[in-house]
Amino acid sequence: MDNFQKDIDERANLALSNKFELLLFRLGNDVTDGKAELFGINVFKLREIVPMPTITKAAGMKSPLLGVARIRDQIIPVIDLPAVAGCTPSTGLNLLLVTEYARSTQAFAVEAVDNIVRLDWSQVHAADAGVSNRNITSIARLNSDEHGGDLALVLDVEQILYDIIPTVRSVQADEIKARTFKMTPGAVAIVAEDSKVARSMLEQGLKGIGIPALMHTTGLEAWEKIKVMAQQAQAEGVPITDKIGLVLTDLEMPEMDGFTLTRNIKLDPTLKRIPVVIHSSLSGSANEEHVRKVGANGYVAKFEINELSSVIHQVLEQMEG
Structure with missing residues (x-):
């Protein structure tokens, strides 16, 4: 796990050369076609990765909100990411990805973490035309082969949070x-x-x-x-x-x-x-x-x-x- 906790300043410097690091993780098998897709999130948004702690479910909370967890003396909402993506984990929800977006902190429950890869943004393509899932913002090609190779689905976390966590739904x-x-x-x-x-x-x-x-x-x-x-x-x-x-x-x-x-x-x-x-x-x-x-x-x-x-x-x- 320590391999994932790198110096954030090093990652920030990648931005000056149109590069970034993508954390790859797995959510299980898709409920419709049984495929086990690889997903990704920008490491720059990741605060830490922790083993699954005790989750406290508050009254009225519904899936995909699992409840809240105390992490480093902070109470953080926990989201069942496989449920959001329409996947079924085969070994359970084993890890939390603790992320920071603008003014909010939240944790995403995942099955497993795969790797961190360093990519050029030119290897990432908008998913609007090829992917129907509203929670996928882009597709990352993990090698330089334009006609093959591994792909990762990059999550639109802003869309997920907008759908799940109560917030201002429109501009008044x-x-x-x-x-x-x-x-x-x-x-x-x-x-x-x-x-x-x-x-x-x-x-x-x-x-x-x-x-x-x-x-x-x-x-x-x-x-x-x-x-x-x-x-x-x-x-x-x-x-x-x-x-x-x-x-x-x-x-x-x-x-x-x-x-x-x-x-x-x-x-x-x-x-x-x-x-x-x-x-x-x-x-x-x-x-x-x-x-x-x-x-x-x-x-x-x-x-x-x-x-x-x-x-x-x-x-x-x-x-x-």
Whole structure:
């Protein structure tokens, strides 16, 4: 187990080269076809792996919530991940993956941990077209063979938490503080976010604060759109900020992560004036340091619309000055 507890700063440094580490684990056999799929989660979101402790089930808790566990003097909700994924473990729920997403800590019960692999984000592809499970955000190819080799299903933890743990289910327009944003009329926000539920909430939130947005599933998809709009701006003889008023990007995304997308923008002389805000469930000082290294203008943890609105407002004010 100690092999999995590595220095988090080393993992954070991978982000500067569009790489990351994926924890591979197993949940048992699929209840429909009997297959034993391999699943993955970004190690950066993992706080620790612990043997299954005593679980206390509170009144009214229903599957897939197993109950709560006391881990390091913290009471943490425990989620039955095989039940979420539609799997049946053959040896039981043996381990807890304790994870941190933005402002929440929770534990996922799994059957077994397999390995940690170091991948390039280009080896990860959006799952929207090929996987029907709403809890899968992408598919990771574990080797360089484009036509074969092992695959891992990367979980959309934000979707899982949204479905299971009571939270704000939508962005309420009457709760958004009124602000004015210094964007050129006609300019749009380019948004890159692979989680379906996070993308939907961002779309609602930006609409609520009056910022038109073009939504993208991967950093590479957003980057290609930015380059097309830059060519349009050049052809029309206008600054790129007349077309793109803001880029709002997640960090973890298939094909190209948010750090790489931000660095590409900030190293291009024709694009560097575009304000970039990183919006991520990955929190902590290591990430914030990398945000500064790649030149992002702002950073905000998911998901509170007024906090996001405030950061966008500050960034646009600074870029105007």
